[in-house]
Amino acid sequence: MASTSVCASCLRALRQQARKEIQIQSQSSFASLRSKQQPNTRRLLSTTARSFAAPEPQQQQRFTKPPPPKSSSPSNANPSAFDLSQLASQLRKTDTLRSATEPYIAYGSTEDLFRACAKQCDYTVPNVRKSPPEPAPKNAAQEDVGVGSGWWVTPKEQGGLGLDVTFNTWAQVIFLHMYLLTVRLRCFPKEHAGIWHQNLLDHFFYAAEDKMAVWHGMTARGVRNKYLKDLWLQWRGLLLSYDEGLINGDAVLATAVWRNLFKSSEEADIADVALVTAYMRRQLARLDEMKDDMFASGEVDFEAPEAVKALAGKDSSWMHKSFSSEDLKELEQAQAQPQTQTQK
Template sequence: MACRSCRRQLALLMRQTTTATEFQNVAILRQFVATRPPRLDQRRNFGSTPRQLGVRDIIAQVFKNSAEPYRVVQATEHIYKACAREASYTISAKDRTAGTIPKTAEGEDLGEGTTMWHNEFKLPPTFSTWSQVTMLHMYLIFARLRDLDREVARSWQRQLIDHYFFDAEEKMDLVHGISSRGLRHRYLKDLFIQWRGIIAAYDEGVVKGDSVLASAVWRNVYKARDDVDVRALAAIVSWMRLCLKMLDQIPDESLYFQTESVFKWPAKNEFMLVDKPVRELEDALQPTVTSAPAKAPVKVAAKATA
């Protein structure tokens, strides 16, 4: 029996190769068959006849279309791994075996996380945090993919979301011990509904302004908590705008190998930009201390003792 990783890759490739690529190859072959053959009185060039050139072009195009799904699966896998590792966490095997995993106030399994999203942005190392931060990164990729051709964009987006749901189900099974397939599928359905809502919320924020975008981040990433630091919200919004700008500057043909490099700029660096107005205000309000001129020493004549 194939391992879990092999079955996952096989499912991705089967889904990809049975969609648009197959129909493109069929259309190309039909067009080739319908092509009229060259006339018999046409001068022959044994190096490359029109018929031979047509065969070569058709074969090259068919192989290109057949190889494209493998490129998309590989590229989206690298991109997804860059998104998923940003808020990665672990749960102790000892606690999982003994059933002593710590819980949050909402009843979620509380693991161990050392990423900036756990430390600087004060998010708990849970499955919910991991999924929300991962989907936040994926949204930025989805926004860039909309610039591609419609069918190409759908292919990339479909593979990217498949990677996420395969990984999410694997975490439910191996990390959190949810062995019931029906229960996992119910949770995955809830995640899909959240994902659709996230796309709509972040799209609205990108269009309407930073305050609306910060509100969407607050509702999804921070679960509308009352103790959220507004500096963190401002830093995340600034980082999202910067990532969208950097992704827009990547050419379409370079998305295969340059997309994941965008996330090398950590979101915590935006705290410097957020705190800049406060530092400037503090510098402006700080009183300037001017040193007074030193007074000349007073000479006191010593009294002569009688």
């Protein structure tokens, strides 16, 4: 990616490497100093009268503690994190090292990004933890219903969206926020965007499999793999439907939100669908203003959906504007142009 930021793991490794080099230099300096002060053993074993003479001043120094080795540069003795960060940032600018370290940085950064998505909605099934375990309550679609937290599953009486506290709701809410991040990750360099997208998706499937085993009693790996494949197909369809909405307008995007998040329910409130659509547009604008370094450091968060209520509750000025005959002609011409192009 275009960022030259370095993760904490890489910075820690560079700091340890610097300390090892300083220790090796100190040991080599100490060994060279001892070799200079080592007395001549042949003279100690000699039988001549000179061997019984008083030791020379240089020989007396061998019983004293040698002075500590002098460091060549004070800055190398205690390298600061800022210096190591600058060194790593310079090394990251090279294409070879950046390609080698990108998967590690992407893995750690996307873990923080997924945590930001998981904060929006979470749930547990307390009946499973009872002794003895009790079956979880079911909804009309025979899905396990738990106890959740977050605006998306908070009842409408308490100011929330009021979605069912189920595994499917949890997955769709996280999918929605992962899609918002994916749109921004597509702006990364082509050779790195796929790595970030894949790592973000892997974190979701790790969490999804953990939910299945802990709260839904899916101890068989084959059963979990079956549901994970279904989630993969849902994710692929969600990408296509939300991308179509971004291109063709809010009406198409609202339809995709209604199908995925509200399960195409006829009882869904159109105001809630409009609120989620406005929320997605606003978050995409916020993410577009963020720099790549913020994604590398994991400093990405989402705005509270309550802040969009005032925006979604306003009527558009075009709702109360009457169309003139000229406006209708322009609209008819705009609708006729795509048809003529397809016929050609």
